[in-house]
Amino acid sequence: MDLISNLPNPLISHILSYLPTKEAASTSVLSKKWRYLFAFVSNLDFDDSDYQNDIGRSDAEISTSFMDFVDRVLSLQGNLTVNRFSLDCSSFDLDLDRVTGWILNVLRRGVSDLDLSVLEYTLPSEVFVSKTLVKLKLGPGEDLCLTLDRKDVFLPKLKTLYLDSVTVEERGFGFVKLLSGCPVLEELVLMNIGWEYWMFCTVSLISLKRLTFFREEEYTDENPKSVSFVTPNLVYLEYSDAVADKYPNVNFSSLVEAHIGLRLTDDQSADVNVSEDDYFPEDDEERQMTANATDFFKGISNVQILYLSAKSIEVLTFCCEPIPVFNNLIQLTIESHSDVGWDSLPGLLKNCANLETLVLKV
Template identity: 30%
Template sequence: MEESKEREKEACQELPSRRDMISNLPDSLISQMLSCLPTKEAVRTSVLSTRWKTLWLLVPSLRLASHDFPDYNSFVSFLDKSLDLYREENSCLHLELVIRKDYDDDQCCVTRWIDHVARHKVKHLDVECILVKREFLEAVPLSLYLCESLLYLRLHRVLLVGSESISLPRLKTMRLEQNVYPHEAFLQFFISSCPVLEDLSIVRKDDDNVKVLRVHSQTVTSLTLGFEPGDGHMLYHYFDREILGICIDSPRLKYLNFNDDVSKCQILSSFISSSVKVHLGGVRYMSYYSGGVVFSNQQVARSFFRCISRVKDLVISETIMKLIYFCMKVEPLPQFCDLSYLEAKVCLVDVEMLPALLESCPNLNSIVLDLTRPTIITEQITAWAVPQCLLLSLEFVEIKCCCKAELVGMKLAKYFAENSVFLKKLVLRWRGYVLEEDSVLRDLLELSWRSSTCQIEVYGPLKRPVRV
């Protein structure tokens, strides 16, 4: 017993030295360890010992949010001291700030913080200002436009001031979100002044001083465009907002993500080639929902669809499908002769439009349908026309069903199975418990398949694959 207590005592005496073994690690390794911690946690290690007092400064990054501090002034004080402590040879190369001011008269500090890191060779800059009114937006300093070390830039709700000199020779990724610009010519100049820019994302505001967004770049490969209503704008203001123009001249573009109301954004000129993958997200609220009236901007929408009619890959949201449905009531869509892959979310009440949509895709090879919003569905699926792509080119079909849409999914599977001549694979997925995997597979096998070599896969709520 005495011997056991003696061993415990010796272990306790050795414990502090064991715990302090980490302090004997080289600075470079400790720096890597601290870089995995949130900035506030890394700073707290400075109280461990004299050895640790300044080790957190070896981490060349600051990631801070004002809501993690007792008040806004505490946040400002901490960030000011942190930036001052960074030595020039150990600059803050990575700065991420999420700023939410409590009052309109809170200190204006964003400009000087950006100026500080821009002059000290920052590589990654991410500044997000939450819920700041337009009249209180802080301006970016001119030094940012001449930051030759910058690789990544994200600016959210700030004011970009005009400048005749911009040099960002290393910037590859840029996110501009809900900012205000001096005029639309400046935004065009800003984008074109980034000679190696590859990934560009722009979220517009209706009061951002830009009517026609012009993206002229010889290097951009990925372009994301979106829209958020301006300050204090209710939905009815958004419905009536002015039609905005987009001009895209990016010959190396490979991916376009358009998350906006295409009915109110007209592409004035475009270089959207067949090699571009297009994702049409649409906005949650669109004016064609108003009163069920015929959509007032169908001509603009059809013009937009003509501009992207050469693409090979197209992903369509439910709201865009709704817009297509309204457009087709007036006249057929343009022919998407190069389209090989189509992915679409389809509200069940709009399922009946699919044959007409497929008529516009004569060379379609693959289609993925995501059925949404369970409701009453037409019983006329079996009487649908058979578009050209089912007879000549369609090889892959995937149908995803929301809960209570399983029976509609089965009808669609039957339609494709009985009419697709060259179908090689059909996949059916559902989340509800109305159907059982084995019975679904049995029902599918009993169909009169037009293709004799099609592989079948079914996935029920347990995601247990059943294949033939």
């Protein structure tokens, strides 16, 4: 006996919601009962890479087939509420007007979880005035662009924002405008931001509790000029990037756990490898630094659990003076690397009077 077919239709549709939409649609051939059940799923997941194995068809034919499938599913669902809409269009060229139509369709239907990865695409402004979005993930996507105007940004329910390799116009001001329209945001993830288009980066949110600020280590040719964090209620921080030239405003007063992976750029590394006499002339009373991370490390000095990469120790050595006091630190984990010294480690340990656990990872 087919036990699943005997379940109530709403329950079957709920189960199908956990499958990729293409797989859920394939169940329509099982019987008359199953023919339209997949159309009532509340989670929609479209990925054009699922069509890459269509042997014997051109890219244009595959792209058309994918777009027609998305159109059919959305049309079949009518005005039913959709919970999650995931769209990955990174394998084939699509009609971007149709893509915009799909996004507007699910926005009208009250989508709460929107996940978009589209190549060479400017997001419609309607995304940034949604009254139902709780989670928004954008990217990765080459030339996926956010064009923002302050009066057009208001996401009153958004709690999670994830940006990966996304271009935010207005050289940092657009990012500030985006965050200003997210009054209840609790988690922010920034992945692989290209600093060449930014004058500064400011993360200023009272509601924020978790922040991931990550950039792949392969990006060693540039660094942010100015980074500020005004996040007094943040409890978790993951920060891996080239060290900024300066940190004019840092407030992590509630921070519990931090994973720090700061590193020098190639140019900064070249500077610190200059001989001591050349780099710190005898008539200089103050130490010259390639970048100044002092304010950042002072800003995290209330942390209780701290993870430092080997290259962060290098930053602490060459870009921080003096080493801050970590009175609340009870657990410290430090990575080691054969190319990176631990010159600043004795001074750091001296300033951790209440440290209970020290882990050295090799």
